Amino acid sequence: MRSVSGIILALIAATPVAAQTTATAPPTASGPAQPSPEFRQRLEEIVPLLNGGGEYSATFAPAFVAAVPKAAFDGFNTQFATTGGKALRIKSVMPVTPWSANIVIAYERGDATAQIIVDPQGTHQVTGLRITGMSAREASLSEIDAQLAKLPGRTGFALARLDTTGPRLLTARGSDATFAIGSEFKLVILAELIRQIESGARHWTDTISLDGRPLPGGAYTAAALGTAISLYDVAEKMISVSDNSATDILLRTLGRDKVEAMLKVVGIRDPKGMQPFLGPLEVFKLKGSPLGARWGALDIKARRALLDGEIAAMPNDAIDKKLFVDGKPVLIETLEWYASPADMIRVMDWLRRHTETGPAARARALLAKNPGAGADASARWAYLGYKGGSEPGVIAMTFLGQAKDGNWYAMSASWNDPTAAVDDLRFSSLMSRAVELAAPQ
Structure with a gap:
């Protein structure tokens, strides 16, 4: 038996991409965090990847790719697309540090919440992506x-x-x-x-x-x-x-x-x-x-x-x-x-x-x-x-x-x-x- 321990948390924890976080976010700086330009660039690559495009190994760090092969990532995307339709855009970004944020991804039939971490060093690849929930759009x-x-x-x-x-x-x-x-x-x-x-x-x-x-x-x-x-x-x-x-x-x-x-x-x-x-x-x-x-x-x-x-x-x-x-x-x-x-x-x-x-x-x-x-x-x-x-x-x-x-x-x-x-x-x-x-x- 499985257990639903969150709206999506436990359900998708069985899907590697949702559970995977291969790096820890840097400490929060004093004052409101502002996303770095490199972070924003990586963020723009997420929606195409969720829709089956993009360059997986270019966006994600090697450790992430090793833990979450593209086939597993694509399987996760298929599951979300069945419920939410096509990923449309990043609806909102709530920075935690210049290199990490809580985000909302707008799909055709719902909004998904996620956490993303980008490596502040080197080529600034994504080291962590965790989809934590999806909410439908019914009005009542x-x-x-x-x-x-x-x-x-x-x-x-x-x-x-x-x-x-x-x-x-x-x-x-x-x-x-x-x-x-x-x-x-x-x-x-x-x-x-x-x-x-x-x-x-x-x-x-x-x-x-x-x-x-x-x-x-x-x-x-x-x-x-x-x-x-x-x-x-x-x-x-x-x-x-x-x-x-x-x-x-x-x-x-x-x-x-x-x-x-x-x-x-x-x-x-x-x-x-x-x-x-x-x-x-x-x-x-x-x-x-x-x-x-x-x-x-x-x-x-x-x-x-x-x-x-x-x-x-x-x-x-x-x-x-x-x-x-x-x-x-x-x-x-x-x-x-x-x-x-x-x-x-x-x-x-x-x-x-x-x-x-x-x-x-x-x-x-x-x-x-x-x-x-x-x-x-x-x-x-x-x-x-x-x-x-x-x-x-x-x-x-x-x-x-x-x-x-x-x-x-x-x-x-x-x-x-x-x-x-x-x-x-x-x-x-x-x-x-x-x-x-x-x-x-």
């Missing part, structure tokens, strides 16, 4: 929802104001329908951690000692036996970059039974959609073996027995190495974590109410570290928290925002298609625009 939330409704498969969308009496839906279509939600399930684990911290049973500085049990891919997969990590660090990785190894560690530490008990507490109306509460490695084992085909027909008791028996005993190397490689959905209607957009809004509301004061308040920083939207969208809010998730055939995105007038809102959308991979970038660009439009003016 109703237009956004109309576009979501046209996507193949099923979609649901909801926006609510979070009042003292609970969420009050402002916009809703399919808001109570159940969807596979990918890594959004990690918000429930965070909620149980918050509950334990509120009660004084645990503290952010408490440490977990790795016990050597197998983990899914992530920051801690290859960590040495006995490595000590703080609860805060594990939770931060689980939420901000949706680290699967951190998720399994935290789920084991808090207890599956306690996390399951939180489902109704945080507002999941039909907890059966997440019972037993699966960890990422268990899902990989199930989907990557013949055992997954049995899951949907089993009752909860039999599912627990399967997890404690055959799944627990299965080594990681027994997981099909080709799982998800072809981009096709795998059992998303029977083997996933399930919730509705309205459920996820209630989850965010619970998190908001239980992080207002006290030690649990640090959790808001976790949710906001990767706000899930570009700088322009985020700037419209006093606070913006986010969690999303995706795998082939699944994408879901949920936001928690405090408007500049002090009022709170939550917005959630899901898209499932059991027959084909969903267009992550198209969905993300629509939701990025929705974040902008939902902000009270």
Whole structure:
């Protein structure tokens, strides 16, 4: 399973060009930065390259080209062109130093935000280019929802104001329908951690000692036996970059039974959609073996027995190495974590109410570290928290925002298609625009 940890950030992190930054920007000079003439020249070369022209090896430094071959760059451009159309121009430049800037690239059907770094030495080639988001151009939330409704498969969308009496839906279509939600399930684990911290049973500085049990891919997969990590660090990785190894560690530490008990507490109306509460490695084992085909027909008791028996005993190397490689959905209607957009809004509301004061308040920083939207969208809010998730055939995105007038809102959308991979970038660009439009003016 993949996870959407930003409007485009995590989705495109799998595409080398978006993740690649082969040099560090020089320190910011005192006073407003002004782009150097050489920087401006390189900037003019970017749009032609995004449209398949230009001289790739002349614009980009050798280290960048080695890390991001032109074929990979072209593949990225094809993905963006499918959603945004042709790149038209550099719409705006916000210099950080004379040799680096945050930029907005206008496409035919949207605006992409990016960061660019140029080498101040030698021939002044581009050493870093990171596309961090794309926002669609729809003019209203109703237009956004109309576009979501046209996507193949099923979609649901909801926006609510979070009042003292609970969420009050402002916009809703399919808001109570159940969807596979990918890594959004990690918000429930965070909620149980918050509950334990509120009660004084645990503290952010408490440490977990790795016990050597197998983990899914992530920051801690290859960590040495006995490595000590703080609860805060594990939770931060689980939420901000949706680290699967951190998720399994935290789920084991808090207890599956306690996390399951939180489902109704945080507002999941039909907890059966997440019972037993699966960890990422268990899902990989199930989907990557013949055992997954049995899951949907089993009752909860039999599912627990399967997890404690055959799944627990299965080594990681027994997981099909080709799982998800072809981009096709795998059992998303029977083997996933399930919730509705309205459920996820209630989850965010619970998190908001239980992080207002006290030690649990640090959790808001976790949710906001990767706000899930570009700088322009985020700037419209006093606070913006986010969690999303995706795998082939699944994408879901949920936001928690405090408007500049002090009022709170939550917005959630899901898209499932059991027959084909969903267009992550198209969905993300629509939701990025929705974040902008939902902000009270």
